[in-house]
Amino acid sequence: MHGNPPPNPPHHHAHHEIPPASSFRFLFAQDSCIVVPLAFCGLMGSRDDDGPSIEGQGYVADINSIREAQARIAPYVHKTPILSSTSIDAIAGKQLFFKCECFQKAGAFKIRGASNSIFALDDDQASKGVVTHSSGNHAAAVALAAKLRGIPAYIVIPKNAPACKVDNVKRYDGRVIWSDANMESRESIARRVQEETGAVLVHPFNDKYTISGQGTVSLELLEQVPEIDTIIVPISGGGLISGVALAAKAINPSIRIVAAEPKGADDSAQSKAAGHIIKLATTDTIADGLRAFLGDLTWPVVRDLVDDIIVVDDNAIVDAMKMCYETLKVAVEPSGAIGLAAALSDDFKQSSAWHESSKIAIIVSGGNVDLRVLWDSLYK
Numbered sequence: 001m002h003g004n005p006p007p008n009p010p011h012h013h014a015h016h017e018i019p020p021a022s023s024f025r026f027l028f029a030q031d032s033c034i035v036v037p038l039a040f041c042g043l044m045g046s047r048d049d050d051g052p053s054i055e056g057q058g059y060v061a062d063i064n065s066i067r068e069a070q071a072r073i074a075p076y077v078h079k080t081p082i083l084s085s086t087s088i089d090a091i092a093g094k095q096l097f098f099k100c101e102c103f104q105k106a107g108a109f110k111i112r113g114a115s116n117s118i119f120a121l122d123d124d125q126a127s128k129g130v131v132t133h134s135s136g137n138h139a140a141a142v143a144l145a146a147k148l149r150g151i152p153a154y155i156v157i158p159k160n161a162p163a164c165k166v167d168n169v170k171r172y173d174g175r176v177i178w179s180d181a182n183m184e185s186r187e188s189i190a191r192r193v194q195e196e197t198g199a200v201l202v203h204p205f206n207d208k209y210t211i212s213g214q215g216t217v218s219l220e221l222l223e224q225v226p227e228i229d230t231i232i233v234p235i236s237g238g239g240l241i242s243g244v245a246l247a248a249k250a251i252n253p254s255i256r257i258v259a260a261e262p263k264g265a266d267d268s269a270q271s272k273a274a275g276h277i278i279k280l281a282t283t284d285t286i287a288d289g290l291r292a293f294l295g296d297l298t299w300p301v302v303r304d305l306v307d308d309i310i311v312v313d314d315n316a317i318v319d320a321m322k323m324c325y326e327t328l329k330v331a332v333e334p335s336g337a338i339g340l341a342a343a344l345s346d347d348f349k350q351s352s353a354w355h356e357s358s359k360i361a362i363i364v365s366g367g368n369v370d371l372r373v374l375w376d377s378l379y380k
Contacts, residue, residue, distance in 0.1 A: 102367025116213030143174030205239030206295025215243025238298025289335035
């Protein structure tokens with residue numbers, strides 16, 4: 001590992017101060033409170049040198065690349081707040097701390113990886129734009145980050161993507177290109193766009209810069225609540241949980257990383273059990289953001305550093321969404337509520353992680369949910 005991050009390329013902004021807490025509108029709600037962030041101390045201290053190192057394991061990202069990402073993306077992302085609820089704690093039997101990436105720019109954590117990837121490009125690379133394929137939050141994040149960089153974004157979106165997420169892409173001036181609702185179609189069309197335009201592919205999860213950007217969630221979380229002993233993270237392609245695990249275990253090697261996965265798309269749980277990547281023929285879950293499969297760069301991290309995977313059904317996810325809306329007073333999408341569903345599940349409560357935990361963080365990954373049915377019902 002090298003010491004301090006290298007200076008940013010010339011096209012980066014010269015100053016990268018982390019926005020102060022006062023720059024955020026903290027939301028207070030009935031029975032909910034914000035945990036006030038500790039004073040931000042720039043790049044984190046040297047706690048990550050205290051325990052066993054995860055260096056040299058061949059992972060694509062590490063604590064240094066994640067710290068570099070934090071400095072690079074600071075002007076473009078929010079430092080999101082932590083919420084807690086005594087009522088939900090009483091139901092869970094543990095203290096829960098909700099890291100609310102639903103309040104992030106573009107409504108989800110994905111702007112972290114997208115902005116890290118796009119602002120790491122040199123000017124020649126960036127000049128022809130970027131391309132990605134995504135069913136939702138990554139698409140909007142790439143469109144927004146590209147708009148901030150002043151370059152075009154070509155977004156390949158499957159025809160079954162939620163309307164609210166497609167609207168977000170268009171809001172940020174992304175150029176929408178439709179694909180069929182399968183990964184083969186998405187990837188082949190993205191390759192064609194690359195060939196025709198020379199745009200750079202910004203992968204939704206299987207990429208060093210994406211993973212490093214997502215890992216900044218851990219840096220913030222463990223500054224805001226340093227005593228966290230378990231983090232529950234949604235899992236799909238594995239970009240978020242890989243970054244979170246690499247950063248968190250570098251800072252505190254004894255911290256537990258638990259994945260939350262929908263029953264109708266439980267390829268990660270099956271992969272962990274089998275010891276190799278398993279891809280499902282079909283997926284069927286309300287959590288539209290959790291239908292991707294692990295990549296060759298995320299799998300080694302999931303295999304080695306994720307301590308457990310809790311699988312929950314769609315009804316449990318909806319129950320957790322309802323609790324977020326009614327008690328936490330936060331609008332979350334199904335993929336963002338799955339961490340709470342896992343925390344409340346019987347499987348988790350029977351696990352060693354639950355018995356050994358006292359302060360559990362839940363990554364609320366996003367809040368982009370299509371509520372047209374609700375609004376239509378109210379208009380009637």
